Amino acid sequence: xxxxxxxxxxxxxxxxxxxxxxxxxxxxxxxxxxxxxxxxxxxxxxxxxxxxxxxxxxxxxxxxxxxxxxxxxxxxxxxxxxxxxxxxxxxxxxxxxxxxxxxxxxxxxxxxxxxxxxxxxxxxxxxxxxxxxxxxxxxxxxxxxxxxxxxxxxxxxxxxxxxxxxxxxxxxxxxxxxxxxxxxxxxxxxxxxxxxxxxxxxxxxxxxxx
Amino acid sequence: xxxxxxxxxxxxxxxxxxxxxxxxxxxxxxxxxxxxxxxxxxxxxxxxxxxxxxxxxxxxxxxxxxxxxxxxxxxxxxxxxxxxxxxxxxxxxxxxxxxxxxxxxxxxxxxxxxxxxxxxxxxxxxxxxxxxxxxxxxxxxxxxxxxxxxxxxxxxxxxxxxxxxxxxxxxxxxxxxxxxxxxxxxxxxxxxxxxxxxxxxxxxxxxxxx
DNA sequence: ACCGGCTCTTGAACGCGTTCAAAAACCGGG
DNA sequence: CCCGGTTTTTGAACGCGTTCAAGAGCCGGT
Numbered sequence: 001x002x003x004x005x006x007x008x009x010x011x012x013x014x015x016x017x018x019x020x021x022x023x024x025x026x027x028x029x030x031x032x033x034x035x036x037x038x039x040x041x042x043x044x045x046x047x048x049x050x051x052x053x054x055x056x057x058x059x060x061x062x063x064x065x066x067x068x069x070x071x072x073x074x075x076x077x078x079x080x081x082x083x084x085x086x087x088x089x090x091x092x093x094x095x096x097x098x099x100x101x102x103x104x105x106x107x108x109x110x111x112x113x114x115x116x117x118x119x120x121x122x123x124x125x126x127x128x129x130x131x132x133x134x135x136x137x138x139x140x141x142x143x144x145x146x147x148x149x150x151x152x153x154x155x156x157x158x159x160x161x162x163x164x165x166x167x168x169x170x171x172x173x174x175x176x177x178x179x180x181x182x183x184x185x186x187x188x189x190x191x192x193x194x195x196x197x198x199x200x201x202x203x204x205x206x207x208x209x210x
Numbered sequence: 211x212x213x214x215x216x217x218x219x220x221x222x223x224x225x226x227x228x229x230x231x232x233x234x235x236x237x238x239x240x241x242x243x244x245x246x247x248x249x250x251x252x253x254x255x256x257x258x259x260x261x262x263x264x265x266x267x268x269x270x271x272x273x274x275x276x277x278x279x280x281x282x283x284x285x286x287x288x289x290x291x292x293x294x295x296x297x298x299x300x301x302x303x304x305x306x307x308x309x310x311x312x313x314x315x316x317x318x319x320x321x322x323x324x325x326x327x328x329x330x331x332x333x334x335x336x337x338x339x340x341x342x343x344x345x346x347x348x349x350x351x352x353x354x355x356x357x358x359x360x361x362x363x364x365x366x367x368x369x370x371x372x373x374x375x376x377x378x379x380x381x382x383x384x385x386x387x388x389x390x391x392x393x394x395x396x397x398x399x400x401x402x403x404x405x406x407x408x409x410x411x412x413x414x415x416x417x418x419x420x
Numbered sequence: 421a422c423c424g425g426c427t428c429t430t431g432a433a434c435g436c437g438t439t440c441a442a443a444a445a446c447c448g449g450g
Numbered sequence: 451c452c453c454g455g456t457t458t459t460t461g462a463a464c465g466c467g468t469t470c471a472a473g474a475g476c477c478g479g480t
Binding site: 181185189205 | 381384385387388389391392395396399402404405408411412414418
């Protein structure tokens with residue numbers, strides 16, 4: 001059992017790391033500096049977080065939570081799929097933006113932290129909502145697998161964004177601007193048998209991977 | 211200018227690192243161990259290789275060279291595109307196989323070493339050859355951009371392979387088995403305007419990224 | 421033979437992430 | 451109030467990748 005005060009110190013370590021990561025980036029921020037900033041000893045921070053990676057993972061987790069909370073309302077109006085895809089992806093960059101200067105190592109550390117795909121539950125639910133509430137509705141045959149494919153797309157975009165050196169991450173925005181209509185068009189065309197076959201292959205490919 | 215003897219020591223450091231990486235993996239092999247194994251002092255290895263990463267990069271470079279040399283002849287017969295794609299991708303796994311136990315960090319270190327895409331020249335040329343010698347020939351409209359797309363595919367496969375924990379990397383093989391016909395079918399279908407449009411978008415997306 | 425300037429080698433040192441045994445603080449029950 | 455056990459804190463220590471000032475070996479020119 002842990003006391004209330006302990007939770008407080010834990011939080012102070014977390015916020016100290018947030019402050020320092022923002023100032024100096026992920027790599028340059030040392031565990032010793034985090035300990036000093038939060039007024040603790042070095043060993044104490046390791047009592048709460050087993051590694052620097054785990055610290056990144058914790059911050060990233062709260063970020064994705066915020067992402068879901070912010071993106072969800074945007075799906076209410078029942079726009080078309082392209083708008084939904086764009087909304088979710090734009091929101092993820094919006095939420096992540098202040099953390100870009102943390103450096104690619106931060107995202108890598110966060111994504112590699114303990115769990116491979118870090119409890120995909122919430123994000124996947126968001127994509128399911130995006131698919132189900134889209135009007136016109138995507139073909140029934142795709143409705144089941146599409147969320148997973150879009151979730152894969154999201155991870156790809158985040159990875160790209162993390163390494164995007166362009167000012168303001170313009171390239172990542174442009175990537176989304178291109179990808180959203182592409183996805184929408186593909187989904188519409190999936191009614192054609194030829195395209196449908198491609199989708200089947202793609203899904204088979206993803207299944208083979210996972 | 212460097213003497214002939216120096217080149218020898220350099221080579222001995224390289225081969226020592228190869229031996230140790232194979233025995234203990236990339237992460238667990240220490241620079242000190244490499245120095246000891248090659249009969250040099252620690253500082254001496256740093257005289258030849260600025261970092262552990264660079265060591266990985268050097269080994270990886272020679273691997274890709276071997277890959278090109280081995281894959282090129284397989285393209286001579288003028289098979290269809292699917293066979294060519296499968297040949298090149300299978301060969302890359304074949305060449306890389308002994309290095310899988312080096313761990314994902316090895317590939318990451320190699321791919322991140324100094325140059326972003328490490329002089330894509332040779333690999334891209336291989337893909338160009340694969341596209342140009344395929345029979346029937348891919349549509350003219352794709353012939354220019356297809357090599358770049360396939361090269362992207364190759365990097366994706368390698369990345370996937372590096373993290374593939376399945377025994378004998380079966381999953382990676384399966385991935386290739388699924389991806390090759392998918393690519394071939396997509397290329398054939400690119401004669402249809404709708405699919406062509408998708409390709410254009412995809413190429414635009416890649417261009418926006420690079 | 422001696423020198424000046426290189427190429428190469430060395431081992432100590434730095435700062436890092438991480439571990440650990442021991443001490444301190446805390447807390448409910450006697 | 452004090453005691454036993456748990457939770458929290460501490461600072462020293464380890465091994466790592468990397469850096470560096472100093473020296474050793476080598477070689478052509480005088």
